[in-house]
Structures are given as structure tokens and as C-alpha cells.
Amino acid sequence: MRIERISMAAELPVLLSEVRDFLKISHRDEDAMIAAHVRAAAEACERFTGRKLISQQWQLTLNDWGYGVIEVPLSPILSVDKIEYWAAGVFQEIAVVNYLLDRTSYQARILPAPTYNWPDPEREVEGIKITVSAGFGAGHNDIPHDIRLGLLHWVAGAYDAGEIAENQTVIMAEKLWQPYRRVAL
Numbered sequence: 001m002r003i004e005r006i007s008m009a010a011e012l013p014v015l016l017s018e019v020r021d022f023l024k025i026s027h028r029d030e031d032a033m034i035a036a037h038v039r040a041a042a043e044a045c046e047r048f049t050g051r052k053l054i055s056q057q058w059q060l061t062l063n064d065w066g067y068g069v070i071e072v073p074l075s076p077i078l079s080v081d082k083i084e085y086w087a088a089g090v091f092q093e094i095a096v097v098n099y100l101l102d103r104t105s106y107q108a109r110i111l112p113a114p115t116y117n118w119p120d121p122e123r124e125v126e127g128i129k130i131t132v133s134a135g136f137g138a139g140h141n142d143i144p145h146d147i148r149l150g151l152l153h154w155v156a157g158a159y160d161a162g163e164i165a166e167n168q169t170v171i172m173a174e175k176l177w178q179p180y181r182r183v184a185l
Helices: 016-023 031-049 145-161 168-180
Strands: 002-007 056-062 077-087 090-093 099-102 109-112 128-134
Touching: 016 031, 016 145, 031 145, 031 168, 077 099, 145 168
Parallel strands: none
Antiparallel strands: 002 056, 056 128, 077 090, 077 128, 099 109
């Protein structure tokens, strides 16, 4: 399975005004640098937790349906936007009524509807494309408060020290993110 991001988050996971307040900065002169720190903090949080923060669209490319249940290695899944398979020289879209999204399992899964069988793609390699949206939601207010607070601590560490390794504010951020961390089972 190949996984590729096809659209980035539309906004930052915390507002620049929140970061300026947290850092006790009253001017906007450093907003570009602060925004870069927020993006880095979001990436660090996503790596640490294994979860996407703001809604992003991803495409999964598969060779076959495996055993019929597709485990989606992204979390949290907001929606399955499209499932396509290769037939008659083009990708054909599968109707939404023909599959189910199981978000209650630890790892989200896509299953065929009870009366539906996945069609065989007419090419052996990369014959199936699944487009999903992942994240807590479309805006910063959809992200749990303690994750957002962890992002503010991480940014403070980067802004004040300029160095992240062994920084106490980063340790605090990771403690706030810990309850959301996905582990391999």
C-alpha cells in the first residue's frame, strides 16, 4: 500500500494570536517564524501521536483488496471520499452504498457492504485508489484542548531556546499528547 497526501490542512492547528498570547508577544513582526514553528509542532505531534490534526486528504493505492477488509493506517478518519478501481482502461468509482467505514475499531477499516463483493481491478499493480479525509476536524477548535496546549508548549520551546532536544517544554508537550498516542498492537 502506498500512502500519499493530496491536500494539506487548510489552517494551522492553533491560531497565531493564541501563540502570541502564550509567548507574551504583543507585535506581529515574527508571525512568519511563529507560523513555521506551529507547522513544525504540528508535524512533531502527528509523528508522536500517529494522528492527523486538521483535516487532510490522503490517497491509498493498493494492488488488490487483500482479504476484503482494508485497514486504513491513518487516524482519525473523517470520511472515505472515494474508492476507485481500474476497469476498461480508466478508474471507475464505487458507489458509497457499496462499502462501510468502521471507525469504532482501533484502526479504521473499510468493508464491502453485506451484499457487495469488491470488483477485481483489471491491472495487477496500483489498480485500486482509496481517497480518505483524516484529522480531528476542519478547524483548530476540533482538536482536543490538551493537544493544542501541547502545541503551544512545543512552539514556546522552539521559540525561546531555538533548540528542541531535551527541552522541558517539549517534554511537557509530549506528556499532554501521550493520551492520544497510537501504539502498534
